[in-house]
Amino acid sequence: MRRTGDLKLIQELNRSIVLDTIRHYGPISRSEIAKRHKLSPTTVTSAVSELIRDSLVSEVGTGTSNGGRKPILLQFSPDSRFLIGISISGSKITIAEMNLEAKVRKKEVFTIKRYQGDQVIAYLLQIMEQFVLPYESLDNCVGISIVTQGIVDSDNGVIRYNPKLKLKDIPVKEIVESRFHSKTWLDNDTNAYLLAEKSIGDFSHYQNMIYVTIGDGLGSSILVNGSIYRGFAGGAGEFGHTTIDRTGVRCDCGNIGCLENYVSWPAIYAKLLSALAKGKQSCIFELAGHDVNHISSAVFRQALSQNDPLAESILEETASYLASGLVNLVHLFNPEAIILGGEIAFENELLVSKVTEYVHEYAHGIFTEGLAIRLNSLGEDVEVVGAAAVVLQDTFQFSL
Template identity: 35%
Template sequence: MKKGSFQWMKSLNRTIILNKIRTDGPISRAQIAKETKLTPPTVSSLVSELIDKDLVIESEQGESIGGRKPTLLVINSDRFYIIGLDVGAKKIRAILIDLSGKTLDKTQTIIPKPISNEDLLSLIKRTISDLASIHETKEVIGIGVGMHGAVDVETGTSLFAPGLNLRDIPIKKALEAEYDVPVKIDNDVRAMAFGEYWFMEEKKDENIVTVNIGIGVGAGIVLNGKIFHGKYDLAGEIGHMTVDLNGNQCSCGNIGCWQTLISGPAIGEAAIKQLELNPNSHLLDMIDGEKHKIEGKTVYEAAIAGDSLCIKILEKTGEYIGIGLTNLIHILNPSKIIIGGGVANASPIILPKIKETIAQRGLTNQAKATPIYCSDLGSFGTAIGACALILGEIFEGDVSVVG
């Protein structure tokens, strides 16, 4: 795997110029100087360095405003590449993109269980190497990793991966030693959130929240274009805010967490309870009467087939989600909320109820109208977000902020 020079780029002025070319290119040297307030000699010198490094290329000539036509600059998008990984509880998803964000290849690997720290690191390395070997001519400039569970972002260590029952995995240290490129690690939901922010097609909303609803519930918060971690990397654990004092016990040990009402397993448990009162539900036919097979996906499939019980369960789930998101709106007042994870696949049923609930409970008209979307990044959303961690560092500098 060829390796590109990442650290060389990370000077403030180079970052400013690179990002200006990325966002506004094709653009002239004179226009860069005018809009960034850098001196023309500084811009000229740094652009020459960026061209020498093949990061920037001269693409065409612009309109003359009295003298000779200026030469316009663009990012050399297909010169360097980034690998992003999503290390989940069951699979490792990996993706290879260029500097424009175009996907060149992707793959996924099943994680065998039980597995040790050493074996997981070996599997991660093999996944990276296999993907890179298919594209041996590509020059990889960095590796991003979205890791489920608790992550120490500064050291790049997985503190606790609950789905694998592993602790203290030195991912950043191991990968940088193996590949000699910078590695950025963050929690999977935060990586997904930054990917949503980075790859928005329209003008970027600076403050967004991505809520991942699957086996568990967590959030990634992007404030002023940076990932918010809180003082000790705990920001975003909204699945464990208490919403029902008399509710079910959560996996965290507390009672009535939001997660106990809206997660995939919670939807399955609600269906199992309701089946005792609704024995004619189509859901029983789908699982051959074996109630232990019921999960959130099963409930959605039955609802789409027209089962009234499952439709009601998902609508109630949408209401619960809407209540929690209303609390979130009143605390953070984001410009946009994006819902990801397996439960988001039920958006045709749950999204209208979510919006209806927020419209009823929002404190102001602006709060009631907060845009709510379901993610369209798909199952590789976290891996794409992991790539965005590297892109953000290249073009905008540090992408994280603590409390």
């Protein structure tokens, strides 16, 4: 029995290597795959047959011959199957259909309103039902991947703790699988975003980096020697709940003075409202159609692009708090790169330049030499592309 198990494992591994090679280097011939990985031609032929049978790979014409028969070239077929990616933030649920290269084909966004606890899960299931309604079946769906804030047990697919949405020990994987009969993954959102930047985005060459999401909360994910550092209970990277002021603001988590309450969108929004109430001059009120309820992070970024003094002064303050936190991370983990993502960071070059300035001023020179601080490369789609990256890595072992 043991030997059969080993053999099956080796076959699966070879199949993954072959698929990954076709994905990266296709159109490519069978013999070239064999040569690249020192695999036997029989091994490659049998793996390719399986991949063609599963529609993951197709034959696309012939290459040039070295004297003998012209070799048949193989190509990855990313549109043969699809997957569903879902991101649950503190304020919205985003759901999308993507192909096997994480290209978004259809995407919908829903506001969570004031739902909490079980209501959030009921709402999620309702959105999913509605989304899959037009599909005849999910037979061609590789799986469903859900990413969310807070502490997640990704092995068992359980949300351990999400203070913002009041979710505790929710077996999401089990609930979704029993309802939709499709394999389901659950992971922390920022871990998924980091995985996406590493496997699909522009950051594939870094082995030590930190992804920071600045949105309705503040999260981070830490890549150490090419692997995500998850900690003992899967909670590593809860950057937003690091304490910066023992006498500061009370946080949803029960602690006082958590960094999140100084740099996330709700903190920025509260500062904007208070400044506007005091009669501070700003174009924000006008950009929001003279309705404070319409002041969004997009409006804030728009004001920044118009050099609005109020928006700039709040950004400056936010960047300095964020940078203090980042200086701590830089000293603890000595990363090669820090990626800034989330609704506050999208296309926000001013945030990057301010944060870089502060980090370089306060972190030790040895740590900042060669340190890249950059915006995420996948834009707003990272929310669902991150979810896709989790499935693609686990199902096909797409190389990091």
